[in-house]
Amino acid sequence: MRSLKQIRSFVAVFEEGSFTAAAQREGATQSGISQHIRHLEESLGAELLVRDGRGVTPTVHGERYYGECVAILRRLDLAEAEIGRASALGGEVRIGLMPTFTRAVLAPTLDRFIAVAPTVDMRVTEAYSGVLTDLVRKGELDFAVVPGFQGAVGLSTTLLIRDREMLVASRNRLGQHLTPICLKDMDPLKIVVPGPQNTRRRNIETYCASHGVAIERRLQLDAMMGTLDFVASSEWVAILPGVMMVNDLDGARFDIRPLDQPALYSDFVLIEPTRRVLSPAAALFASMLRETTEQTITIRQARMREA
Amino acid sequence: MRSLKQIRSFVAVFEEGSFTAAAQREGATQSGISQHIRHLEESLGAELLVRDGRGVTPTVHGERYYGECVAILRRLDLAEAEIGRASALGGEVRIGLMPTFTRAVLAPTLDRFIAVAPTVDMRVTEAYSGVLTDLVRKGELDFAVVPGFQGAVGLSTTLLIRDREMLVASRNRLGQHLTPICLKDMDPLKIVVPGPQNTRRRNIETYCASHGVAIERRLQLDAMMGTLDFVASSEWVAILPGVMMVNDLDGARFDIRPLDQPALYSDFVLIEPTRRVLSPAAALFASMLRETTEQTITIRQARMREA
DNA sequence: GACCCTCTATCAAAAAAATTAATATCGGAA
DNA sequence: TTCCGATATTAATTTTTTTGATAGAGGGTC
Missing domain, CATH: 3.40.190.290 (D-Maltodextrin-Binding Protein; domain 2)
Structure with missing residues (x-):
């Protein structure tokens, strides 16, 4: 009766603020999303979203339910991560970086990472923060590094450097x-x-x-x-x-x-979809990126003391 | 790809220790359960259960995954409870009691409960602890009160009295x-x-x-x-x-x-399925049952002091 | 070892559900 | 009003789930 598709649809609509956008993100049609939300609301016996001409706004129930749904999806992701991919360090890592990071710290990080994780299929997207934020929210990137900012619905933020x-x-x-x-x-x-x-x-x-x-x-x-x-x-x-x-x-x-x-x-933060958990490979890359960046800064401080 | 049916099936098989029993509990066929588990194992890329002639035994992965699955189902139940039924105090409450409890404390508890929750459809089953435990595990009872014991897979236990x-x-x-x-x-x-x-x-x-x-x-x-x-x-x-x-x-x-x-x-404990959350009505009945029982004991202690 | 019993696996047919494309409808802005 | 951008609805289609029948595997028992 209740299904994960319904829950994923609801989370997408909530975060995107629109059925149409959610449909795109989920690779579905607007019609399908609409029906999922309707069934969900029917089976819960409560309205989750208020529709108006411009898009949708969550109700109080919707807000509450969203929180639970994100936790559930996250836990589901965690459950999977714990067994399948736990030790493997394989699969695909898709990250987004601003030019700030691709210019100097990406190359040495990649060098180290590829040596440790030879089977990982690595994809790096360079773009400015707005684009990266959208891609992360849509789930097309595991994480991205962007300038520190005030957060967005569906994203969790960790200070990287x-x-x-x-x-x-x-x-x-x-x-x-x-x-x-x-x-x-x-x-x-x-x-x-x-x-x-x-x-x-x-x-x-x-x-x-x-x-x-x-x-x-x-x-x-x-x-x-x-x-x-x-x-x-x-x-x-x-x-x-x-x-x-x-x-x-x-x-x-x-x-x-x-x-x-x-x-x-300037703060640079790592953003990832709240509903998901970083794969071990992605987490490793993130920590290597931080290390490389910190080393970079340390080197510069040494040079500055010399000067 | 991953579905709640698969997860529910896996939890049932894990707790019942058998595909056949799980099918009964879930109101499905053994064949369906078998396929759900297979798809789950395929999509996770790991064996969860070892099949032998007598039934099934979880693998290490299975044990771990089970824990996560129960947490997810529980959270799902909680999410629902939080909105739909939150204030309603309606629906159906199905409980199981040993004769110890039906003899003297059930009647006064029911009196009080029915006054407070007039719309609740109440069902009480009297049986010995083994039967009640099975019914709770199968999800046919919201909770039961049984003699304190060493616990069972899929049940959580709270000391009642x-x-x-x-x-x-x-x-x-x-x-x-x-x-x-x-x-x-x-x-x-x-x-x-x-x-x-x-x-x-x-x-x-x-x-x-x-x-x-x-x-x-x-x-x-x-x-x-x-x-x-x-x-x-x-x-x-x-x-x-x-x-x-x-x-x-x-x-x-x-x-x-x-x-x-x-x-x-003697300890008497309240058992409920770990994968579920007590509805507000059921929780209320449980607390009233405890109160009535405590009052009962207090009365007796007073009489004993007199004697 | 032959037999039996119980349990799981497999497969194709049937049923149910999700998905789609097309279209209706609604609400606000110009 | 009229248009624009959004959601709702509907019926046909596609996909998935479920089933019933049957095969196969593993233990016990005589």
């Missing part, structure tokens, strides 16, 4: 490579920034506005490789997380200086 | 109604006992053997009403839980004296 933001410019333009810098004391900046939908953009704007940083011109570039290339060959600067600059600490291409007075930190 | 055992004889045969008595000091007993499959029989035998109680003759009677009738009209005695004698404290029909040096206590 906290890193310092750097002012990056082409070689010899700033001088004093790797020593702290206070933006307020500088000439007005010509700065390359990501688009307004990007979480980091908001952080940068907030920082500049609240600490009296003068900006002469803004250039909006939503291409990380392009940003670096442009900065390297122009008088423009960018504010970037330190973790992506670890291969440029030698100063050959860029002058890199940590923001100071005050320092600006 | 601990009560003192009494020596019961016909009026004026023992004298000193309601005062403690030490069996060791008595002439050899002519005692009515239940059959060896009965949990209380074992307790009585153990007590007598280990405290030097002399027994002249045993009469095996598996009929509680019959036992009382026979004891009332003969020189035979019986050892019975105090809770069932509360209506005979006036001494009009029986001499009742608590065993002493040492006192003998």
Whole structure:
């Protein structure tokens, strides 16, 4: 009478806020989802969702039931993980990373991971946080690493790393490579920034506005490789997380200086669907990613002390 | 792919130790159960049960998976309970009681319960503990009250009450109604006992053997009403839980004296299927049953102090 | 060892359920 | 009003589940 399909459908509708979106996510039709929800509501004898012209809103019962359903799906996933895949360390790992992470820490992490888990089929998607968040919620990624944020329905969040933001410019333009810098004391900046939908953009704007940083011109570039290339060959600067600059600490291409007075930190979090449990292989990759990133930061701190 | 039917089937097979029995319990055919288990094992990629000529034994994986499955079913039940039936206090309550409880505490409990929950459809089954245990495991009873025991697969146990055992004889045969008595000091007993499959029989035998109680003759009677009738009209005695004698404290029909040096206590526990959660109505009945029983015991203690 | 009894496995037919595609309907915004 | 974007409904289709019959495996018993 009650079925897992019904429960999965309900969870999807709740999280997506729409029957149509839930249908897409579940690889089903809107009609099927509609019927599942109806049967569920009938058999429970309670309305779970209020439909209006724009989409759906959960009722009080719906909210409560959703919590239980997520717990159930999660436990189901756990049960499976415990036996089938427990020791195997095989299967498929699909992760999403922002350019910040693909630039420098992905390669060494992959090296280590592939050596330990040779049978795992690894898939990495590079995208900005909004896209990654959607993919994770849809269950198309095991997890993703995105800038710290306020959470979303159906996702659980774990802090992966906290890193310092750097002012990056082409070689010899700033001088004093790797020593702290206070933006307020500088000439007005010509700065390359990501688009307004990007979480980091908001952080940068907030920082500049609240600490009296003068900006002469803004250039909006939503291409990380392009940003670096442009900065390297122009008088423009960018504010970037330190973790992506670890291969440029030698100063050959860029002058890199940590923001100071005050320092600006960015959080990066691991997000995963609450209804699921990380496979052992995915969990291993996540912990390796953290380790590599931490090592990266440690190396940079050592260099900064030298400088 | 994975379905609740599969999980329910597996839990049933695990608890019943047999495909055939599980099929009966689930109201399905042996063939269907067999296929569910096969699909489950296939999709998990692990054997859960080892089949031999006599029935089935779980593998290590099976044991682990069972635990998770029970938790999932329980949670599912809880989710439902939380919304649909939460405040209703309606539906059906099916309970099982031993004669010990039907004799004196059932009637006043029912009085109170029916007043509070007029819409509940109440069904009480009287039987000995073995039968009740089976019925609870099969899910045909919400809960049952049985003598404290070592537990069984798929059942969870809660202590409901601990009560003192009494020596019961016909009026004026023992004298000193309601005062403690030490069996060791008595002439050899002519005692009515239940059959060896009965949990209380074992307790009585153990007590007598280990405290030097002399027994002249045993009469095996598996009929509680019959036992009382026979004891009332003969020189035979019986050892019975105090809770069932509360209506005979006036001494009009029986001499009742608590065993002493040492006192003998019996535990009565509430058993329910682990995979399910008590409905609010059932939980209410259980707590009323406990209250009534406790009051019963308190009354008796007061009378004993008077005597 | 032959027999019997009980239990599980398998298979094809039948029944039930889920899924779909098409369409109706509803509610809000312009 | 009219349109747009959403959910509901329906009947046909596809898939899955369930069944009944039967085969096979493993222990006991004589």
